[in-house]
Amino acid sequence: MFIINCPYCGERDQTEFTCHGEAHIARPDNPSEISDEEWGRYLFFRENPKGTHFERWTHDHGCRRWFNVMRDTVTDQIIKTYKMGEAKPEISNE
Amino acid sequence: MSNQPQFFSPLTQKEKIASDNISLELIDFLGKINVRLKEDDVQARDAVEKYLTYSLPKSAGEVTGNNETRVLWLGPNEYLLLSEDEKKDNVINGLREILSDLFCAIIDVSDYYLTMRLSGPKSIEVLTKACPLNFDQYLTKGNSCAQSYISKATVLIDRLSDDLVFDISVRWSFADYLWDWLADSSNEFIFSEK
Ligand SMILES: [Zn+2]
Numbered sequence: 001m002f003i004i005n006c007p008y009c010g011e012r013d014q015t016e017f018t019c020h021g022e023a024h025i026a027r028p029d030n031p032s033e034i035s036d037e038e039w040g041r042y043l044f045f046r047e048n049p050k051g052t053h054f055e056r057w058t059h060d061h062g063c064r065r066w067f068n069v070m071r072d073t074v075t076d077q078i079i080k081t082y083k084m085g086e087a088k089p090e091i092s093n094e
Numbered sequence: 095m096s097n098q099p100q101f102f103s104p105l106t107q108k109e110k111i112a113s114d115n116i117s118l119e120l121i122d123f124l125g126k127i128n129v130r131l132k133e134d135d136v137q138a139r140d141a142v143e144k145y146l147t148y149s150l151p152k153s154a155g156e157v158t159g160n161n162e163t164r165v166l167w168l169g170p171n172e173y174l175l176l177s178e179d180e181k182k183d184n185v186i187n188g189l190r191e192i193l194s195d196l197f198c199a200i201i202d203v204s205d206y207y208l209t210m211r212l213s214g215p216k217s218i219e220v221l222t223k224a225c226p227l228n229f230d231q232y233l234t235k236g237n238s239c240a241q242s243y244i245s246k247a248t249v250l251i252d253r254l255s256d257d258l259v260f261d262i263s264v265r266w267s268f269a270d271y272l273w274d275w276l277a278d279s280s281n282e283f284i285f286s287e288k
Contacts (some may be wrong), residue, residue: 011225061243063169
C-alpha cells in the first residue's frame with residue numbers, strides 16, 4: 001500500500017488519488033502567433049525521464065485539490081508533494 | 095390530491111439497524127450549504143465568523159459549530175455548513191447578504207447528499223472493511239471530519255462526539271448502495287450478539 005502526502009489533508013492511501021501527467025507545462029501566452037510545431041510541442045510533447053519526474057495529481061476522494069508530486073519513475077518513491085503554484089524543487093544528485 | 099411537496103429519499107424505506115454493537119439510521123433532510131471563500135481573504139472569513147458567532151475550521155478535518163449550525167472543513171477554501179432543513183434558507187440569505195461585495199460561492203447542496211448515522215462500539219470495525227482511512231490518525235475524536243470512500247462510494251464522514259457516532263454523507267445516487275453495504279457489513283456483529 002502506497003501512502004501519498006496530500007499537501008492539504010496529510011497522509012492518505014494512494015487509491016484516493018489520481019495522476020494527471022506531467023506538471024509545470026505552461027500554456028503559451030500567444031497561441032495565434034506561434035507556429036504549429038511550437039503549439040504541437042506544447043500539446044503533445046512530454047518528458048519521459050528514467051528518474052525524477054514532476055507530475056500533477058488530484059486528491060479525488062479527499063479535498064479534491066490539485067497539487068504537484070515529485071516522483072522517481074524507477075523506484076516509484078514519492079520524493080516530495082507540494083501545492084500548485086509553488087516552485088519546482090531542485091533535483092539533487094545523490 | 096395535495097399539492098404539498100412530498101419529502102422522499104432512497105433510504106426512506108430502509109429498515110434501520112439498532113443493536114448493542116452497531117446501529118445505522120437515516121438522518122433525514124439536513125440543510126447542507128457549500129461555502130467557498132478565497133483562501134487568503136481575511137475579510138470574508140471574518141464576516142462569516144461574525145455571522146456564525148464562532149470561528150471557521152482552520153486545519154484539515156476540523157469541525158466547528160454551535161447548537162444551530164455546524165461547519166466541516168472540506169478544503170483550504172471550502173466548507174460544508176449544516177443546519178436544520180427549515181432554517182437553511184435563512185442562513186443562505188444571511189451569508190449572501192454579508193458577503194455580497196466579496197468573492198464567494200454559497201451553494202445549497204442539501205439535496206445532493208444524504209446522511210446516515212453509523213454508531214456503536216463496532217462502527218470503526220465496519221468502516222475499516224472498505225475505507226482506506228487510517229482511523230488511528232484521522233477521526234480520532236469528536237468534532238472531526240474526513241473525506242474518503244467506503245467501498246465504491248465517495249463519502250464525507252463527520253465524527254459527532256468522542257463516542258463512536260459517525261454521520262456519513264454520500265451522494266444521493268450512491269445512498270442505496272452504501273446503506274446496503276453498511277447493513278451487510280454490520281450483519282456479523284448483530285448476529286454475534288444473539
Ligand atoms: Zn487532500
